[in-house]
Amino acid sequence: MSFSIHGVGVSNGIAIGHAHLVSHALLEVVHYQVPQNLIEQEVKRFDQAIDTVKHDLETVRTQLPSRSPAELKAFINTHLMILSDHTLAQDPKNIITNEHCNAEWALKQQMESIIEQFDQIEDEYLRERKHDVVQVVERIIKALLGRPSQVQVIEQEKSIILVAHDISPADAIQFKQHQFAAFVTDVGGATSHTAILARSLNIPSIVALQRARGLIRDGELLIVDGTQGVLIVNPDKDTLSEYKLKQEQWRGNPWHGCHQQQWKPCLLPDRYYFGGQHLGNRLPHPEGKWHRHFDRNQQLHRHHPHQCGNPPDWNQRNQRKSPHRIHCR
Secondary structure (H helix, E strand, C coil), rough: CEEEEEEEEEECCCEEEEEEEECCCCHHHHEEEEHHHHHHHHHHHHHHHHHHHHHHHHHHHHCCCCCHHHHHHHHHHHHHHHHCCCCHHHHHHHHHHHCEEEEHHHHHHHHHHHHHHCCCCCCHHHHHHHHHHHHHHHHHHHHHCCCCCCCCCCCCHHHEEEEECCCCCCCHHHHCCCCCCEECCCCCCCCCCHHHHHHHHCEEEECCCCHHHHHCCCEEEEEEEEECEEEEEECCHHHHHHHHHHHHHHHHHCCCHHHHHHEEEECCCCCCCCCCCCCCCCCHHHHHHHEEEEECCEEEECCCCCCCCCCCCCHHHHHCHHHHHHHEE
């Protein structure tokens, strides 16, 4: 059966390929009682998972190419600070000790408590940072379950579309070493870290699809229209032919590489808290982002929002004999 799901397109382009479902560890968490004589061992297991994730994130940070956008390192630093905060690094151990429960369950309960605090924040952009907490928790739970932290090599990656509940900055950075056709996620928004990183990957991407991972089966044929924010599952022959033509036109457009470039965010602050009453210094608001555009020599320029104009009318671009600058958004 063919159907479509609408989300938020965060990276332009069209991709056609087969679905590969990314594990969602939070759905696999079960609750079981831990005997009193094994509580100390369970706490130690939790500490080892924290250390493993910390080591993985630090490794990703040190392996960032020197020319990587500065915000990539800032995202990893933010996750490291969340990981070190007592609300995640210490409080779950108290739950393990007091409730005699397994580490995965204790961590999930603590995460839900933190998310409730974020949901009470009025500012939409800061409230959305709860997804960063969920991404860190997901990584810890994978370590507790013994799952590999590295992105696995998949055969014929160019025809693979990743379908995930969410994708963390560390995972997105690792995607740069692969050649996936596109990725889509259930959560996220235009200002989320996932969206910002999707643009840096320069592959078609859609976020905020809500239930895509639950509706799509592994291996199903997908069309990702990152420009319109539409995901088509099991397209019929006519739809497939139409999008193959659109894909060829997109690839043949000499301007699409520039148009693909999106907003570049300012750097995150040096400190980030979310425990107790201190839910964090204000992170960059969408209105505070920087524009970026290319001149005719494809040199990158940055300007404050009020200094940039709108993108050109692509249908009239040939009428401009020598445009001095091409503005992108």
